[in-house]
Amino acid sequence: MKILVLANFGMGLYNFRKELLVALIKQNHEVYVSLPNDEYVPKLEDLGCKFIDTPVSRRGTNPLTDLKLLLNYKKITKSVKPDVVLTYTIKPNVYGGLACRLAKVPFIANITGLGTAVENGGLLQKITFALYKIALKKAKCVFFQNQENKELLIKKGIIKGNYNIIPGSGVNLNHYSLLDYPSDDTTNFLFISRVMKEKGIDQYLDAATYIRGKYSNTVFHIVGFCEGAYEDKLKEMHEKGIIKYHGKQNDVRVFQKKSHCTIHPTYYPEGMSNVLLESAASGRPIITTNKAGCREIVDNGINGFLVEQQNSQDLIDKIEKFIKLDYEEKKEMGLNGRRKVVKEFDRGIVITSYLKEIERVLIN
Structure with missing residues (x-):
């Protein structure tokens, strides 16, 4: 046929x-x-x-x-x-x-x-x-x-x-296999998305600025194509050491390997977020918006945290909550995410x- x-x-x-x-x-x-x-x-x-x-x-x-x-x-x-x-x-x-x-x-x-x-x-x-x-x-x-x-x-x-x-x-569970959870000498957060307003980049940058000022052992990574409106801002924040911008990448697994948590504060009308599916499959906790296409992938407090849309303070609060978890709790969150996608996605x-x-x- x-x-x-x-x-x-x-x-x-x-x-x-x-x-x-x-x-x-x-x-x-x-x-x-x-x-x-x-x-x-x-x-x-x-x-x-x-x-x-x-x-x-x-x-x-x-x-x-x-x-x-x-x-x-x-x-x-x-x-x-x-x-x-x-x-x-x-x-x-x-x-x-x-x-x-x-x-x-x-x-x-x-x-x-x-x-x-x-x-x-x-x-x-x-x-x-x-x-x-x-x-x-x-x-x-x-x-x-x-x-x-x-x-x-x-x-x-x-x-x-x-x-x-x-x-x-x-999600292809073989391609996005369960990764070892990295040591927590430094806590790496990861934003994977097209860099645009509706994907919550402003909230992520707000959170990175605050958290980096309070917790020096944190790193905020950004992976994805940057729309023109944000090029200068990302360059400036990268040079100041607030974020690490890696540009568009063909294989995000390299970055997931050293990441402790994926942050996806989108308010774009998603069908179902592939970024979150791939991150959870890799055994990474996720912090994301309480919005259709995102909330389905998170059991709040079990494999990640949900935040209000366009609410930088709520995002900061949830990131701090994650930071204060002990190592084994963070690792278990990631494993819970893997179990969830194996069963449902x-x-x-x-x-x-x-x-x-x-x-x-x-x-x-």
């Missing part, structure tokens, strides 16, 4: 869906991936995928650009003639869903998060909901990554058919859910 996958960038598809793509190829399906050309495309092709170069403006709101994407998806579905289409993220879900509906091609959507357009309300939210309602009406299945997203779209009358909750993208659960739905579509 021919399976077409619509995504908005290669890194996400390769890092979080690779195992599913491999499973489909092993079942002798032809797998086509439609996304913008980037450094991950050769890796996807090495898996056996057939690449279709498709420009996607991930955060743009230009209606002409979006119309062009819809027409591209319509052209691709006509050319490939897929038996089923898998869509990920907002624009592939919406415009890919519309293209599939027009072509009467079955598709399975994955709500990886509703995005800032929905979170911020207003006209853009209304437009987004209207597009979702049209696009997802004929979806064979809609996968949600958290309960809150599911309940909202049901409440708005957008989802009425077959839907399921899956544990985010899951194994990527195999996600793959099984997809294979089951794809089989149901192909049989019918």
